[in-house]
Amino acid sequence: MSKTYPTNTSDTIGPRQLDIFYNTTHMTEDELRIRRISASRQNMAILKFFQDNPLGYFTPFEVHTYTNLENIPITSIRRAINTLTDAGLLIKTDKMRAGEYGAMNHTWKIA
Numbered sequence: 001m002s003k004t005y006p007t008n009t010s011d012t013i014g015p016r017q018l019d020i021f022y023n024t025t026h027m028t029e030d031e032l033r034i035r036r037i038s039a040s041r042q043n044m045a046i047l048k049f050f051q052d053n054p055l056g057y058f059t060p061f062e063v064h065t066y067t068n069l070e071n072i073p074i075t076s077i078r079r080a081i082n083t084l085t086d087a088g089l090l091i092k093t094d095k096m097r098a099g100e101y102g103a104m105n106h107t108w109k110i111a
Contacts, residue, residue, distance in 0.1 A: 042072060043080045047089055050110040057107035061099045074100075081108055 049067045050058070064070065064077045084090040090108045099105040 042069065042076055043083055045069060046077070046080045047084055050090060050108070054110050057093055057095050057109050059097050059099055059105040059107050061105065
């Protein structure tokens with residue numbers, strides 16, 4: 001699972017909802033555009049990871065590790081997973097595993 005995952009937004013799968021970025025800090029339009037591109041790239045990298053591992057069930061912490069997105073905060077990984085779930089591309093499962101801090105975490109799989 002040490003693949004590099006794409007960050008090319010030209011590989012979009014159609015819905016604009018994959019470039020969602022929540023502007024909770026009142027950024028300028030230019031800053032917001034940059035953040036949306038970054039969020040879209042994270043979403044695409046995570047979707048590609050799940051597509052490459054169709055039989056797997058993964059916690060956000062596992063996705064964080066296996067996608068080589070360690071420089072991205074875990075909250076951004078969780079945001080991307082939720083965005084992909086809301087888009088119907090991932091499924092949140094009832095299977096749970098301990099996460100990095102010992103708390104139980106749900107797992108997700110490709111839809």
